[in-house]
Structures are given as C-alpha cells and as structure tokens.
Amino acid sequence: MNSSNLTRIEKDLLGVRDVNNEHYYGIQTLRALENFNLSKSKISDFPNFIKSFAMVKLACATANLELKKLDQNKFDxxxxxxxxxxxxxxxxxxxxxxxxxxxxxxxxxxxxxxxANIALEHMGHEKGQYQYLHPNNDVNMSQSTNDAYPTAIRLGLLFSLDQLMTPFRELISSLNGKSSEFANIIKMGRTQLQDAVPMTLGQEFAGFATTLQKDLDKINALVPDTFGYVNLGGTAIGTGINTEARYATLATQALSRISKKEIKVAPDLIEATSDMGDFVLLSSLLKRTATKLSKIANDLRLLSSGPRTGIGELNLEPRQPGSSIMPGKVNPVIPEAMNISCFQIITNDLAVTFAAEAGQLQLNAMEPLIAYKLFESIELLSNAMKMFKSKCIDTVSANAEHCKHLVEHSIGIVTALNPYLGYETTTRIAKQALVNNESVIDIVLQENLMSPELLENVISINNMVKPKMSA
Structure with a gap:
C-alpha cells in the first residue's frame, strides 16, 4: 500500500501497477480496462454471467476442498x-x-x-495481500480460462433463458386470447399481397400463436440438455492438466447442486473446449424466433395501415404522435420497434456464426463475441416480447364491419363457388367483377347461377373458413 492509502501495488507478468484501493478487482482487470474500450457493454451489464461465474468458482473450490488441495479456511x-x-x-x-x-x-x-479480494477482507486481511489467498493459486486452482469461462457462459445462458420463458409464454397467451376474441370476424386472407380466400381474424392470430409456440417448445426441448454438458475439468485444452482424476466429476456435481441445474461432464473434453456448435444452435433458434416475430410485426403494420387509405382491418392503440409536420399522423411504432429488435438479433446470429467458424485448433479465441451476442440477443428478445405484448397485442382491436365489407366485395370469394359453377365460369365471373367493379354475389344472382339460399350457405363463414364435413 502506498503512503496515501488510496492505491495498492500489484504485480503481474508485465510489471507492477498502482490499483485504486476502492476496487476489488486487480492488476489484470486494470490492464483489460485500458486495452478494451470497444462496445460500451460491460460484464456488469449481464448479471447472470457474473452469477454463473461465481457458481463455477465455488464449485471448483468445493471439488478442491474434497480433494484436500484447498484448506478449509481458504474455502470458507x-x-x-x-x-x-x-x-x-x-x-x-x-x-x-x-x-x-x-x-x-x-x-x-x-x-x-x-x-480473492472479497475473501481476503472476510479473512481479516487487506485487498491485494495475495500471500494469504491468491487469485490464481487458490481461486483459479485446477482451472483454466478455457474451461471456467465457457462453463460460466453456458450456465449464464441457461439462467437468461429461464428469464425469457415468462415473456415468451405471456406473448403466446395474449395472441391466443386475441384469437378467441376475433374468432367470428370474417376477413380476407391474402397471398402475395393479393386477395386470396376468406378466413377469420381469429385464425390469423391463432397462426401467430402457434408458430411462436413451436419455437418455445424447440428451445425447451433442445437447449437445457445441450447446455448442461460442460468442459469444466478440461483446463487448458481438454486434457485436464493440473487436475486430479476425480476433479471434473466432483466439480460438475458441485455445480449442479449450487446452480440447481443438471450439469454433466462433456463426453469429450477436447471437443467441448474447441467446438462452438451448441452456441450456434442456440443463436439459430433465437434468430428463428426473431424472424417469425418480425413477420408478425410486418403483418400487423399492413393490417392496421390507413387509417383511410390502407387495409385498416386492425386498430393499433396510438402510442405517440407520428410526425413533426403532418398533423394527426400516428405511426405503428411498437411493431416497428419489434422489427428493429429482431433485425439486431438476426445480425447477432451472423456474428456468432463468424466467431464460431474462426476457432483454430484446440481453442476458439472469439468466444467473448459469442457470449456477448448471445446474452444480448436473449435480453433484447425478452424486452421486445414484453413490449410487443403489453403495448400492441393486448390492446389491438378489430374493425369487424370493415373486414366483412372487404370480404363481400372481394373477388376472392369466387373460389368458394368453384365446386358449384366450375373453374371456367368462376374465372369469367371474377374477370367481369373486376373489370366492371361489380360484386361477385350480384353477378351470380343476376345470372341465376345459384339460388339465393344455396349462395348464402356457400359463402357463410362456416363454409368458407374450414373444410366441409363429408356427407
């Protein structure tokens, strides 16, 4: 400690430095702070990562205590x-x-x-008095960055995914609720932005819910088991140098108890140390969900377009004035924000892919980018889902009469007449209705092609939005 007691002197491979004595980090952290000022995103921004790292260190200390490599006082x-x-x-x-x-x-x-420094103070020593408890010799005993770091990433991602599950399920529930609310609202389905055939607005929202449920099920099925296998005990390259034979098993068993997650030793520690495939898998699942959410946001922007000259089947609750020059304009800012969030997640997946591919021989030095982008994607997806549910889906309403009007004046309902009038006749009716701006229904009745009763039955909501029952 220097005379002013404001700093302490620490040393490493490269020399000695004064470290601010208020801080519990030491010289190597100080060098990293000076070297890396890149993203403005700090480890402190991701508390699950810090928590998982502490659990890994505690698990390793537990194994070392059992193997009598660490004494009880230091362990405590x-x-x-x-x-x-x-x-x-x-x-x-x-x-x-x-x-x-x-x-x-x-x-x-x-x-x-x-x-180490928190522990030293707990033991009654000063920060930096590493002769009593050392960051490398004691806290990092039987470890390398190359097994502790990826194990902490995996565990931290599991904790982050746990937090994602609630907004994921709640968004799906909200979409299902709107499906029930809109179950009897007839509307036109569209393909390639052209009128197709009728459906219900409830069916449209049920489709949104179903596609997200598939992703939720896939994440729940694949990720926990995959990420439960860790390379802890592999140390530098997976060979387990500087550990004892039972260490890997003892450390992972301790980590399971501490984290309350099922953690196991990977079958091949050399492969597990160098391969990033599991991270690519998770990133691709997050990208898949983001792609679907962006498509849903696109659909809502189209269906709510207008208010007078667009599709106008949906009303999104106004969230803020939309223009600094056009009075009365309100923009679909929540779906737009969802789009932007999804674009970031999709872009993050590309970064993860590049980083995973860039590994060389027994280690992937790009793992910090993988960790950063995966933690960021999960947090962004969670926040975007919360926003989308509460500020868009929960409050969206339907223009039921307008939806019905569009169906009745659409050329698309002619498809329902195909089984009764044949393709050639219905094609002629569709062309005539389009050219003369006539109603398909009016043409059929004027030409006595079907009785009013049969026509009404054919174009009823029940017969147009689902298969007919066999006779």
Missing amino acids: AIQYACQQLIDGHFKEEFPIDMLQGGAGTSTNMNANEVI
Whole structure:
C-alpha cells in the first residue's frame, strides 16, 4: 500500500501497477480496462454471467476442498465471496468490455481477483495481500480460462433463458386470447399481397400463436440438455492438466447442486473446449424466433395501415404522435420497434456464426463475441416480447364491419363457388367483377347461377373458413 492509502501495488507478468484501493478487482482487470474500450457493454451489464461465474468458482473450490488441495479456511473465504456475487453484490467490480481479446482471460481474471479480494477482507486481511489467498493459486486452482469461462457462459445462458420463458409464454397467451376474441370476424386472407380466400381474424392470430409456440417448445426441448454438458475439468485444452482424476466429476456435481441445474461432464473434453456448435444452435433458434416475430410485426403494420387509405382491418392503440409536420399522423411504432429488435438479433446470429467458424485448433479465441451476442440477443428478445405484448397485442382491436365489407366485395370469394359453377365460369365471373367493379354475389344472382339460399350457405363463414364435413 502506498503512503496515501488510496492505491495498492500489484504485480503481474508485465510489471507492477498502482490499483485504486476502492476496487476489488486487480492488476489484470486494470490492464483489460485500458486495452478494451470497444462496445460500451460491460460484464456488469449481464448479471447472470457474473452469477454463473461465481457458481463455477465455488464449485471448483468445493471439488478442491474434497480433494484436500484447498484448506478449509481458504474455502470458507472463497465460498463467502462467491455467495456475495451470487446474491448480486459487487456487480460494479466487473467493468471490463464484453468484447475483449484473450479468449476470455480478462473476464476470468476479473472474477478471480474480485473473489480473492472479497475473501481476503472476510479473512481479516487487506485487498491485494495475495500471500494469504491468491487469485490464481487458490481461486483459479485446477482451472483454466478455457474451461471456467465457457462453463460460466453456458450456465449464464441457461439462467437468461429461464428469464425469457415468462415473456415468451405471456406473448403466446395474449395472441391466443386475441384469437378467441376475433374468432367470428370474417376477413380476407391474402397471398402475395393479393386477395386470396376468406378466413377469420381469429385464425390469423391463432397462426401467430402457434408458430411462436413451436419455437418455445424447440428451445425447451433442445437447449437445457445441450447446455448442461460442460468442459469444466478440461483446463487448458481438454486434457485436464493440473487436475486430479476425480476433479471434473466432483466439480460438475458441485455445480449442479449450487446452480440447481443438471450439469454433466462433456463426453469429450477436447471437443467441448474447441467446438462452438451448441452456441450456434442456440443463436439459430433465437434468430428463428426473431424472424417469425418480425413477420408478425410486418403483418400487423399492413393490417392496421390507413387509417383511410390502407387495409385498416386492425386498430393499433396510438402510442405517440407520428410526425413533426403532418398533423394527426400516428405511426405503428411498437411493431416497428419489434422489427428493429429482431433485425439486431438476426445480425447477432451472423456474428456468432463468424466467431464460431474462426476457432483454430484446440481453442476458439472469439468466444467473448459469442457470449456477448448471445446474452444480448436473449435480453433484447425478452424486452421486445414484453413490449410487443403489453403495448400492441393486448390492446389491438378489430374493425369487424370493415373486414366483412372487404370480404363481400372481394373477388376472392369466387373460389368458394368453384365446386358449384366450375373453374371456367368462376374465372369469367371474377374477370367481369373486376373489370366492371361489380360484386361477385350480384353477378351470380343476376345470372341465376345459384339460388339465393344455396349462395348464402356457400359463402357463410362456416363454409368458407374450414373444410366441409363429408356427407
């Protein structure tokens, strides 16, 4: 400690530095702060990542205690420090940019230093008195960044996905609620932006709910099991150097107990250390959901277009004035914001793909980008779903009479007459109605092609929006 007690002196491979004594991080974190000022997104922005890292460190300490490599006094101090991080304290002590060189070493050492210094104070020592408990020798015992860091990423992503499930389910529930509300509203279905055949507005919203439910089911089925296999115990490249034979099993068992997640040792630790395929899988699932949500947002913008000269089948609740020059204009800002959020998630998937491909030999040095983009995508998707549900889907309403009017004056209902009048006759009727701006119904009645009773039955909502029952 220097004379002013404002800084402490720490040393590493490159020399010595003064570290602000208010902070629990040390010299390696300080160097990372000076080197990486890239994205403005810090480790502290992702609390699940910090929590998972603390759980990994505690699990490793537990295994080392059982193997008698770590004494009880040091273990108790490390356990206390890790629990502090698990409980959400000291987030500000993780100020490093998520984008960093070194395959995550800066993040791992940030965790080691913070845990060590919290533990030292708990033991009655000063920060930086590493002769009593060392960031590398004790907190990082039997570990490498190359197994601790990806294990923490996987566990943190599982926690983040848990938090995504609630807004995911609630959005689907809201869409299903609107499906029931709009069940009896007839409208025109459209293909290639042209009139197709009738459907109900309820069927349209049910389709939205179903397509998102499929993604939710896929994430729940694939991700927890896949991400439960970790390379903890593989250390530098997966060979387990500097560990004992039972260590990997003991550490993962401890991590399961601490995290309340099913964590297992990967079958091939060398493969698990170098391969990023599981992260690509998760990213692709998030991209798939984002693609679907953006399409739904597009549909809502089209269906609510107008208010006088667009499709106008839906009303989106006004959220803010839409123009600085056009009085009375209101824009569909919530679906637009959903589009933009989805574009970011889709772009993040490309970054994850490039980073996964860029691995070389026994390690992928681009893993910090993978972690950053996956945590960001999950958080963005969660926030976007909450916004979309509460500010758009919950409050959307239908212009039922306008929907019915469009159906009755559409050329598309002629398709329902095909089984009765044949393709050639219905084609002629459709052309005549379009050229002369006539109603299909009026032409059929004027030419006595069907009785009014049969025509009314054929174009009833029940017969036009689902298959007929066999006789």
